[in-house]
Structures are given as C-alpha cells and as structure tokens.
Amino acid sequence: MDKISEITIKPLEKSIYLKPYTMHFVQNGFKKTWDLLTVHDSVAVVIYNITRNVLVFVKQFRPAVYYGTIPVEDRKSEIDILKYPPRIGITLELCAGIVDKKITLKEIAKEEILEECGYDIPINKLEKIGSYCSGVGTSGSLQTAFYCEVTDEMKISTGGGVEDEIIEVVEMTIDEVKKYIDQDYIKSPPSFLFGIYWFLCNKIK
Template identity: 70%
Template sequence: MNKVKDVVIKPLDKSIYLQPHTMHFTQNGLKRTWDLLEVHDSVAILLHNIQRNTLIFVKQFRPPVYYGSIPEEDRKNEIDVNKYPPDLGVTLELCAGLVDKDSSLVQIAKEEVLEECGYDVPLSSLIKIGSYRSGVGTLGSLQTAYYCEVSDEMKVSQGGGVGDEIIDVVEMTVPEVKEYVRQDKLPSPPSFLFAIYWFLLNKVK
C-alpha cells in the first residue's frame, strides 16, 4: 500500500468528484463570500464480527492527509518521500463509499461492504446509526452511518476495493479499539470516532 513515489502537487484542473464554488451572501447587513466544494454525499458502515467480537475497518493512503502532514515550504516541486514517508497519509476508517449512483443508501452501503471488506450482508442487517454533515467549513456533504453485524460465513472475498482502490482490511478487538482512540493524534476522521463511541455506548455491556 505504501509504496508511494513521484509525488507532485499541482493546481486543480478539473474533477468529476469536486466542484469548487464561491458563495456570495449578506449576513446581518454585512456582505460576505465563502469558498466551498460541492462533493457527493456518502455512506459509512461500522462492521462488527460477532463471532470473534472484532470491529472491521479499512486502512488506506489519503492524499489530502499526506498533503496536510507536509510543511508548506516543502510542498513545492516533487515531495521527498524519504523525508515525509507515505505512512503520514495512511488512515484507519470505517468502510465507506460515495453516493454516486441511483440506488438507495442502504443498497450502496451493502455494496461497499462487499467491495471493501468482502462480506455479503443482507440489507436487513444494516442498521442506520444516523446522518450528519462532514467538512462543514468547506464541504457540508451528508454522510449516513450504518452498523452491521457479520459472521465468518458471510465472508466471500478478501475485499480491498475495486478498480484503482488500494485498501487493507483491518480487524481489531474492542480493547484494541479503546486503546486506539486514546491516541493524542488520531489518524482517523471524526465519523470514525462518532461510530466507535456509538458502539461503545450502545453495544458493549
């Protein structure tokens, strides 16, 4: 996963996933502007293997996280991957995916679980935790989180994503997860913490 090289930062040309905009508005009589990005909504799934009592996550290299880990003065030209190893951009996350097709959210969640983690789960096993806004300063996209209990019999492939996705599937025990979230600098998004604390509050006796 982390054999990353030839890293160069360039201005955005065009994208099928990101559409930059500037909003002009008047608030309390003051004229303001705000730069924002239009992106797809998404789903995220917390998987719990109830046979082994483990939680299942995905680990992957995230270019924006890597970019944010490099001082501004060293972002020009080609990035020195020896000085700034790609591990700086590797995150631990929930299984997740974009809402970029004409299907129900729960159907998209089911497909993501199969593609990323290799479990073929029934739609009825996906329990909605809730929906929330992410990246509210720049994105404001809606993510819907689900909880899903799985067993070893549902495992039909190794997962790892489709196409050019490079994803590692990671299983952690509940004590390991509790220790992980105690880190000072957590290489995970807020949605990860939301789901973990929901699980600890509602599912751990």
C-alpha cells in the same frame, strides 16, 4: 500500500468529484465571501464481526491527509518522499463509499461492505445510526452511518476495493479500539470516532 513515488502537486485539474465555488452573501449588514466545494454524499458502516468479537475497518492512503501533514514550507511542486514517507498519509477508517448510484443508501452500504471488506450481508442486517453533515467548512455534504453485525460465514472474499483501489482490511478487538482512540493524535476522520463511540455506548454492555 505505501509503495508510492513521484508525488507532485499541481493546481486543480478537471475533476468529476469536486466542483469549487465562491458564495457571496450579506450577514448582519456585512458583505462576506466563502469558498466551498460540492461533493458526493456518502455512507459509512460500523462493522462488528460477532464470530470473533472484532471490529472491521479499512486502511488506505489519503492524499489530502498526506499533504496536510507536510509543513507549509515543504509543500513544493515535488514532494520529498524520503523526508515525508507516504505512510504518514495512511488512515484507519470505517468502511465507506460515495453515493453515486440511483439505489438506496442501504444498497450502497451493502456494496461497499462486499467490495472493501469481503462480506456479503443480507441488507436487513444494516441498522441506520443516523445522518450528519460532513466537511462543514468546505462541502457540507451528507453522510449516513450504518451499523452491521457480520459472521465469518458471510466472508466470501478478501475485500480490498475494486479496480485501482488499494485498501487493507483491519480487524481490532474492542480493547485495541479503545486504546487507539485514547491516543493524543488519531489518524482517522471524525466519522470514525462518532461510529466507535456510538458502538461503545449502544452495543457494548
């Protein structure tokens, strides 16, 4: 996963996922501007394997996390990967995916669970947790979280994503997860923390 080389940084090129804009507005009599992006909405799933009592997550390399970890003075057109190894950009996340099809959110979540984690679940196994704003400072996109219990019998592939995706499936016990979120620095997005705390508050007695 971290066998990455020839990392270069360029100005934004053509993108099918990101559309940058500048908003102009007047607030309390003051003229203001705000740069923002429009991106796809998304789904995320807290997956709990009840056969072995483990939570199922994914690891993947996130270029934005990698770039943000590098000090400003070293964010040059070509990144020194010996000084800043790609592994610093690998995050632990919930199974998730963008809403880019005209199907229900549950159907998208079901597809993501199969593609990323290898579980083929009945769609009625998905319990909606809730929807919330993601990236409030830049995109304001909507993410919808679900909860799903799976068994080993539902596992039909190793997962890992589709096409050129490189995703590692990670299983953690509840104690391991508690220890992970108790760290001073957690290399996971806020939705991960929300999902885990929801799970601990609502599913663990």
